Amino acid sequence: MQEKLYAAVDLGGTKIYAVLAENSGRILSSIRYDTLVDEGPEAILGQIAVSVRELLSQAGARTNRLSAVGVCLAGFFDWQRRLLIHSPNIPGLDQIRVEERLSRKLFVPVLAENDANAAAIGEARRGAASGSQDVLYITVSTGIGAGLVLGGQIYRGSRGFAGEVGHMVVKSGGxxxxxxxxxxxxTVASGTAIARAANEALQNGTATLLRELAREQGGRVNAATVFSAARAGDKLAQEIVSEAVYYLGIALVNLVNMLNPEVVVIGGGVSAAGDELFVPLEKAIRNYAILPAAASVTLKQATLGVEAGVKGMLCLLTEAESIR
Amino acid sequence: MQEKLYAAVDLGGTKIYAVLAENSGRILSSIRYDTLVDEGPEAILGQIAVSVRELLSQAGARTNRLSAVGVCLAGFFDWQRRLLIHSPNIPGLDQIRVEERLSRKLFVPVLAENDANAAAIGEARRGAASGSQDVLYITVSTGIGAGLVLGGQIYRGSRGFAGEVGHMVVKSGGxxxxxxxxxxxxTVASGTAIARAANEALQNGTATLLRELAREQGGRVNAATVFSAARAGDKLAQEIVSEAVYYLGIALVNLVNMLNPEVVVIGGGVSAAGDELFVPLEKAIRNYAILPAAASVTLKQATLGVEAGVKGMLCLLTEAESIR
Known part of the structure; x- marks a missing residue:
């Protein structure tokens, strides 16, 4: 008998990224589409179903080998009621039972999970925190989110909404x-906030390397450019980065104190900044977290990149299968 | 055969409170001593052993009915290494293996637990949050601490140091x-902070009802007095309370967003303030927590008072027993 296959789909506000894998985690095929974000649930779920069939076809695998499908969702997925309450970037999916509707299209069980939770379990099982039981995963990108792996399992809170670290107040009067x-x-440490601070400073006429880089980029800069300019010694960029990292450090230390994790993993686009981000964050934890908690935590850069979500979903699918 | 008995001891920086109970939780005897806080580990552990024997004698129970003893400790108890790393209020117990040493004195298994964790499980099993699986317990007293009950069990973090909510930064530039x-x-919301703010205002000469109350109390006021004065309409006291409660609200909303608890229980001396505390905190959660998390959480006043710790320990002891 041939090995069972699993598909994992990361449904984002701009892209759908989907992979087909064996039980072992070996990926057989992958695919990327633009999300039909404005065309309603039927179109978006249809896209996912098409992606899955395309993955099977790419891999030359028969449909009946597909055992289950996992979908990571950016939004508030009510874990108890199995209902996507609200998806800020794909409003068409609000109040939709994604699992049930996709399952009817694909004739296999479908498991949904919040995207930060999926990425957290990906990093905890196969990535930066492999082998750790208590992992705080924070993704810093256009927004900031978190996934908790506590005692080896995703911790979702009472209904599935845990992890909203982006809305921790860190700057009174901000x-x-x-x-x-x-x-x-x-508002102070996301990619969006970093870019906004830089673009505001450019409008205020501050002369800087950032201005040159902005010109090359059509007048505006993004967070990655701000980090590059900071690395190149640009004072303004360094100040902006330093402010963002300072507040990220406040949040990290708050959470290390509260949760005493074994590993903190930072992922998301902004984590690509590397040392500019990790050196000061490491220092914040060492200097300011409560001593015993600081002594028992390791800070790591995520290693799975954009694959964290689908790899986490694959772990969840095979684990769910082994329970059945 | 007679029912097994359990002793639970809350070892505080000023008092030792100990109870003897049946498996059912029914308390047979209780005792309170002043902690011999400056006399080293042998004296303090000896006191606990004496308390336990006294409890048995008070209840007219033979020593061999004692099945196990639980001790709640105020400090950093390393759950993995079974070692009390640091106990700020009883420095003599730093680096002591409380379980092992007490067990040698009492000839029964001894289970230690951080006091906020024990109180959290007490409130989650027998108190304000009975029947809830995901409980955030916060104790506001001279300091501020927390205990987490997640998925029905105490969550201790990777080593046992979780719950340090008192060191969440809530006031930048504070x-x-x-x-x-x-x-x-x-620094802004503990009983100590509230009293300090009031006493500073008194020294600055602000005329107020607080001054009269302070005179009655020998020149200084405590947090309870500040709450009373606020209730009686004193403007200064109201401002002090309002500042403390505002920042407590910031912390609560941060944690509701991060952990999506089913119930938040506030205990500790300051929680006796009642409506002055709970009405604005409830409002903060409703108005400012992320909508789905706000909609799924209930805020409650602790119901077990100073018994929370020992009642939690009794639950832990009987649960540990049933696993054995």
Whole structure:
């Protein structure tokens, strides 16, 4: 008999990334589509179903070898009611039972999971925190989110909404966040916040290397450019990075104190900044976390990149299978 | 055969409180001593052993009915190494193996637990959050601590140090905390912080009802007095309370967003303030926590008072027994 296959789909606000894998985790095929974000649930779920069939076809595998499908969702997935409550980047999926509807299209069980949770379990099982039981995964990208692996399992909270670290207030008297509070981590340390701070400074006419880089990029810079300029010695960029990293450090230390994790993994686009980010964060933990908690935690850069979500989903699928 | 008995001991920096109970949780006898805090480990552990024998004698129970003893410790108890790393209020117990040493005195198994964890499981099993699986317990007293019950069990972190919510930074640019950071929750919202703010205001000569109350109390007020004065309409006291509760609300919302608990229980001396505390905290959660998390959480006042720790220990002892 041929080995069972699993498909994992990372459904993002701009891209769908899907892979087909064996039980062992070996990936047989992968595919990337632009998400039909404005075309409603039927179109988006249809896209996923098509992706899965395409993956099987690419791998030359028969449909009946597909054992289950996992989908990571960016949004508030109610784990108890199996209902996607709200998906900020794909509003068409609000109040949709993704598992049930996809399962009817694909004729296999479908398991949904919040994307940060999936990435967290990916990094905890196959990535930067392999072998660790208590892992805090933070993704710093356009937004900031978190996934908790506690005692070896995803911790979702009572309903599935745990991990909203982007809305931890870290700067009293900071700017208004979409959530209604002022000074949330996302408003000072996300890729969006870093880029905004840089673009505001450019408009205020501050002369800097950033201005040259902005010109090359059509007048505006993104977070990656700000980190590059900081590395190249640009003072303004260094100040912006330093502010963002300072507040990220506050949040990290708060969480190390509260949760006493074994490993903290930072992923997401901004984590590619490397030392500019990790050296000061490491220092913040060593200097400011409560001593016994600081002494028992390791800070790591995520290693799975954009594959963290699908790799986590594959772990969850094969683990769910082995329980059945 | 007679029912087995369990003793639970709450070892505090000023008092030792100990109870003897049946498997059912029914308490047969209780005792309170002043802790011999400055006399070293042998004296303190000896006191506990004496307390336990006294409890048995009070209850008219033979020693061989004692099945196990639980001790809640205020400090950093390394759950993996079974070692009390540091106990800020009883420095004589630093680096002591409390379980092993007490067990040798009492000839029964001894189980140690951090006091906030024990209180959290007490409230989650027998108190304000009975029947809930995901409980955040916060104790606001001279300091501020927390215990997490996640998925029905105490979550201790990788080594046993989870729950240090008192050192969450909530006020950027606030005052220096003992932990090395500025603006920690303890520096603005603990009983100590509330009393300090009031006593500073009194020294600055602000005329207020607080001054009269202070005179009655020998020149200084405590947090309870500040809450009473606020209830009686004193403007200064109201401002002090309002500042403390505002920052406690920031911390609560941060944690509701991060952990999506089913119930948040507030205990400790300051929680006796009742509505002055709970009405604004409830409002903070409703208005500022992420919508799905806010909609799925209940805020409750602790119901076990000073018994939370020993009642939690009794639960842990009988549960450990049933596993054996």
């Amino acid at each position: 700017i208004l966040c979409g959530c209604g509070r002022y000074g949330c981590l996302e | 005052i220096l905390c003992g932990c090395g950071r500025y603006g920690c929750l303890e």
